[in-house]
Amino acid sequence: xxxxxxQAPNGGIGKRLLLFALGAAACVLGYLWLLGLSSLGPAxxxxxVIPALVMALATFALxxxxxxxxxxxxxxxxxTFSRRRAAQFGYxxxxxxxxxxxxxxxxxxxxxxxxxWNPSFRAPALVLAGTFAFFNNAGEELVYRGYAFVRLxxxxxxAVAIVSTSLVFAILHLQAGIPWLNVAAxxxxxxxxxxxxxxxxxxxxxxxxxxxxxxxxxxxSGLRPSSASPIVPTFPAAADSISMRTALAGVAVLNxxxxxxxxxxxxxxxxxxxxxxxxxxxxxxxxx
Numbered sequence: 001x002x003x004x005x006x007q008a009p010n011g012g013i014g015k016r017l018l019l020f021a022l023g024a025a026a027c028v029l030g031y032l033w034l035l036g037l038s039s040l041g042p043a044x045x046x047x048x049v050i051p052a053l054v055m056a057l058a059t060f061a062l063x064x065x066x067x068x069x070x071x072x073x074x075x076x077x078x079x080t081f082s083r084r085r086a087a088q089f090g091y092x093x094x095x096x097x098x099x100x101x102x103x104x105x106x107x108x109x110x111x112x113x114x115x116x117w118n119p120s121f122r123a124p125a126l127v128l129a130g131t132f133a134f135f136n137n138a139g140e141e142l143v144y145r146g147y148a149f150v151r152l153x154x155x156x157x158x159a160v161a162i163v164s165t166s167l168v169f170a171i172l173h174l175q176a177g178i179p180w181l182n183v184a185a186x187x188x189x190x191x192x193x194x195x196x197x198x199x200x201x202x203x204x205x206x207x208x209x210x211x212x213x214x215x216x217x218x219x220x221s222g223l224r225p226s227s228a229s230p231i232v233p234t235f236p237a238a239a240d241s242i243s244m245r246t247a248l249a250g251v252a253v254l255n256x257x258x259x260x261x262x263x264x265x266x267x268x269x270x271x272x273x274x275x276x277x278x279x280x281x282x283x284x285x286x287x288x
Contacts, residue, residue: 056136094213096211144191
């Protein structure tokens with residue numbers, strides 16, 4: 001399977017993944033500790049941006065260290081400064097924005113929500129929320145769609161890497177206090193999209209652009225209402241838990257549809273007859 005560089009012996013994969021997981025856990029725990037400080041947390045003047053920046057830098061360094069140990073580089077996960085990578089980030093951002101817009105439409109149709117101007121909106125709050133989301137999402141992508149993903153795909157194939165990292169991504173959001181139904185319908189299915197984007201194009205900027213857009217536009221559209229939301233929804237008195245669950249089900253179905261549409265042409269390209277004639281354009285073939 002093409003991997004972009006020399007590979008560590010298969011026997012060492014488990015040990016290296018464990019060490020990487022411990023390093024990633026240390027990065028996340030440090031981030032949470034900083035976020036809990038009143039001077040740096042969400043209620044501080046910087047709205048948690050500094051802890052998120054520290055986590056992004058720490059996970060970036062962690063990935064670089066482990067990739068180098070395997071004879072690879074950050075270029076193997078798409079972390080290079082180039083027009084191509086910038087364009088991929090832009091394409092991902094556009095895709096994430098369109099998907100979030102579809103979520104808004106689903107909520108409006110299923111729950112009867114109507115949007116209006118938010119009188120408590122503050123533009124600096126939106127800037128800070130966007131900055132926080134960018135660095136926070138960068139740290140998440142480096143943990144879930146970086147070195148660990150590449151090594152899992154090397155050993156077990158991309159399907160295992162996609163499903164396993166998406167499950168961990170969802171479980172940790174559940175541990176953070178997000179309701180399980182929201183995690184199952186939104187976080188897990190979104191994680192599958194992020195993972196498929198990374199696996200198919202071997203581009204962390206692409207996955208990050210998509211991830212960042214979904215978070216930014218949820219904030220801006222009021223799906224996560226705050227002072228960073230220019231508009232916020234109101235729901236009719238008749239709206240109940242059934243309508244909200246219907247909206248979540250619609251979001252889940254849409255996300256799974258998008259994921260399947262991304263996978264189908266990729267799977268055809270990976271079939272032996274096509275792979276032999278076209279090569280492995282994604283960088284991920286069948287696991288060994």
